[in-house]
Amino acid sequence: MLSDKVWKIKKPSPSASTLALETGLSPLQTQLLINRGMSDKEAVQSFLHLRLADMADPMLMKGMSDALPLILKTAENIKRITIFGDYDADGLTATALLYNLFSDLDIPVSYYIPDRLEEGYGLNNKAIEKINGDGTGLIITVDCGISNEREIAFAQSLGMDVIVTDHHQMPDNPNLDCPVINPHQPGCPFPFKDLAGVGVAFFFAVAVRAGLREKGWFRSRTEPDLKEYLDLVALGTVADRVPLTGQNRILVNSGLETLAGTRWVGMKAMMEVADIGESEVSAEDLAFRLAPRLNAPGRIGESSLGIHALTTREAISAKNLALRINSANSKRQDIERDIYDSIEDMIEKAGGIGERRTLLLGAEGWHKGVLGIVASRLVDKYYRPSLIYNVRDGLAVGSGRSIDGFNLFRVLNQLKHFFEKFGGHSHAAGFTIKVDNLGDFERELDALAREMLTDDVLIPSIDVDAELSLRDITRETIHQIRSLSPFGAGNPEPNFVARSLDVLESRIVGERHVKFKVRQAGEGNPLEAIGFGLGDKHPLEGRTIDMVFTPELNRWQGYENIQLRVIDLSY
Ligand SMILES: [Mn+2]
Numbered sequence: 100m101l102s103d104k105v106w107k108i109k110k111p112s113p114s115a116s117t118l119a120l121e122t123g124l125s126p127l128q129t130q131l132l133i134n135r136g137m138s139d140k141e142a143v144q145s146f147l148h149l150r151l152a153d154m155a156d157p158m159l160m161k162g163m164s165d166a167l168p169l170i171l172k173t174a175e176n177i178k179r180i181t182i183f184g185d186y187d188a189d190g191l192t193a194t195a196l197l198y199n200l201f202s203d204l205d206i207p208v209s210y211y212i213p214d215r216l217e218e219g220y221g222l223n224n225k226a227i228e229k230i231n232g233d234g235t236g237l238i239i240t241v242d243c244g245i246s247n248e249r250e251i252a253f254a255q256s257l258g259m260d261v262i263v264t265d266h267h268q269m270p271d272n273p274n275l276d277c278p279v280i281n282p283h284q285p286g287c288p289f290p291f292k293d294l295a296g297v298g299v300a301f302f303f304a305v306a307v308r309a310g311l312r313e314k315g316w317f318r319s320r321t322e323p324d325l326k327e328y329l330d331l332v333a334l335g336t337v338a339d340r341v342p343l344t345g346q347n348r349i350l351v352n353s354g355l356e357t358l359a360g361t362r363w364v365g366m367k368a369m370m371e372v373a374d375i376g377e378s379e380v381s382a383e384d385l386a387f388r389l390a391p392r393l394n395a396p397g398r399i400g401e402s403s404l405g406i407h408a409l410t411t412r413e414a415i416s417a418k419n420l421a422l423r424i425n426s427a428n429s430k431r432q433d434i435e436r437d438i439y440d441s442i443e444d445m446i447e448k449a450g451g452i453g454e455r456r457t458l459l460l461g462a463e464g465w466h467k468g469v470l471g472i473v474a475s476r477l478v479d480k481y482y483r484p485s486l487i488y489n490v491r492d493g494l495a496v497g498s499g500r501s502i503d504g505f506n507l508f509r510v511l512n513q514l515k516h517f518f519e520k521f522g523g524h525s526h527a528a529g530f531t532i533k534v535d536n537l538g539d540f541e542r543e544l545d546a547l548a549r550e551m552l553t554d555d556v557l558i559p560s561i562d563v564d565a566e567l568s569l570r571d572i573t574r575e576t577i578h579q580i581r582s583l584s585p586f587g588a589g590n591p592e593p594n595f596v597a598r599s600l601d602v603l604e605s606r607i608v609g610e611r612h613v614k615f616k617v618r619q620a621g622e623g624n625p626l627e628a629i630g631f632g633l634g635d636k637h638p639l640e641g642r643t644i645d646m647v648f649t650p651e652l653n654r655w656q657g658y659e660n661i662q663l664r665v666i667d668l669s670y
Pocket residue numbers: 189190242266295296339
């Protein structure tokens with residue numbers, strides 16, 4: 100069974116061995132580093148030696164020196180600060196970070212997380228009125244605010260100050276009459292632009308503490324240790340899929356260490372329900388176990404659960420909240436599966452996707468909180484830009500996901516005459532369209548896709564770092580590979596290809612996965628391999644295969660085994 104994906108194997112670099120001599124690393128490591136864009140000793144060293152001391156100076160962020168006096172003013176007038184956040188994992192961790200910090204600092208503080216389904220993203224006037232009613236003197240936005248010019252003016256008209264902290268691209272003509280902290284704003288000298296919302300909030304926190312220290316705030320109070328907040332930063336940063344390079348790499352790496360002994364009881368409880376051991380937490384644990392859970396309650400209309408969990412100081416309520424978050428996640432999965440299954444039915448009844456270059460599908464009663472995830476799953480399966488919508492009162496409201504070579508935002512912008520509303524970026528977008536327009540929109544969308552997506556673009560590919568023999572895989576090489584972690588966006592987990600492998604035993608596990616033993620043809624010790632979601636390649640026993648994989652050490656009942664996690668295989 101041949102693979103339906105193209106394996107794009109990077110060419111071995113002639114300078115890998117020189118760089119290895121210069122740095123004392125192995126040629127395998129330097130090859131991986133070169134694949135990730137590092138070509139000299141200095142770049143390699145700053146990538147590998149992650150020190151908090153190399154964190155950039157928060158005062159380099161434009162707007163910071165204007166923001167700090169507002170904090171002092173609010174604190175001295177004994178007014179309340181309200182953190183206005185967002186319902187996704189980045190927004191929730193950013194909100195919790197500043198809320199927990201101001202609580203530690205003894206400054207009255209509240210938070211406001213808008214309801215994902217009722218209010219949507221960003222500030223709104225109703226929320227601002229509510230916030231104004233509780234004695235708030237200062238609103239600090241996190242992970243949002245940059246496009247809320249009118250709402251901010253409204254808050255100011257009620258007598259409140261506002262500080263915007265955000266990491267989204269700036270709108271065309273920003274005209275905000277308040278301190279703005281966002282590394283993307285023109286003229287901001289901060290050296291690193293790819294922070295998540297929680298990363299911006301963290302640099303803000305560092306500056307706030309320094310500002311208060313200067314004013315003598317800690318003469319009678321304990322100074323908070325900001326390292327204790329780095330696990331929140333790691334979680335939000337990984338969840339938001341910003342590149343794990345530069346400052347993010349430093350923050351996430353330290354945050355993963357903090358997480359092992361986390362101070363936040365809700366974090367600890369969520370790790371327990373997500374089956375994450377405390378000994379060695381990886382960025383993948385955050386991306387695939389914690390972040391989806393933290394995002395789930397907002398999707399199904401329980402936006403408050405996540406923020407409660409991240410801010411509570413009571414172990415019992417933390418435990419309770421973590422369990423409720425876990426069931427929200429299961430519920431989200433059920434809803435998602437139902438919609439996905441009905442889509443598969445629709446596609447099957449239509450006789451497959453045929454010549455279609457895009458998928459546009461919807462129905463009444465599809466829960467709008469999960470449409471984006473469903474669209475992602477369809478992209479994974481069919482490798483076509485997929486737009487999924489719910490129909491209500493003659494309007495279709497939906498979410499789309501795309502593939503390389505088809506900038507969804509630009510395409511929707513080209514077809515904007517069809518929409519009541521739309522927004523997003525190259526790979527993900529949201530839209531609202533009258534049901535009456537759907538037919539014409541679908542025709543034009545597919546016609547555009549026919550022009551843009553040639554047959555070769557429609558074949559998914561896998562980037563492979565190098566070709567290896569299974570004989571070269573030892574505990575030592577695995578440690579060398581892992582030393583480049585944390586892996587994620589911007590620093591993908593290394594993948595390798597090995598060829599002519601004998602499969603010795605194989606079986607299906609858990610319905611969709613395959614487990615087998617494999618060795619380099621005719622020689623060497625067999626190694627364990629597991630392929631998640633590769634059950635349809637079964638049976639493998641007795642075959643000679645090529646495969647793409649990443650090697651890892653699997654800890655189980657006190658033993659540590661080499662395991663090859665199979666990404667794709669072909670025979
Ligand atoms: Mn964000």
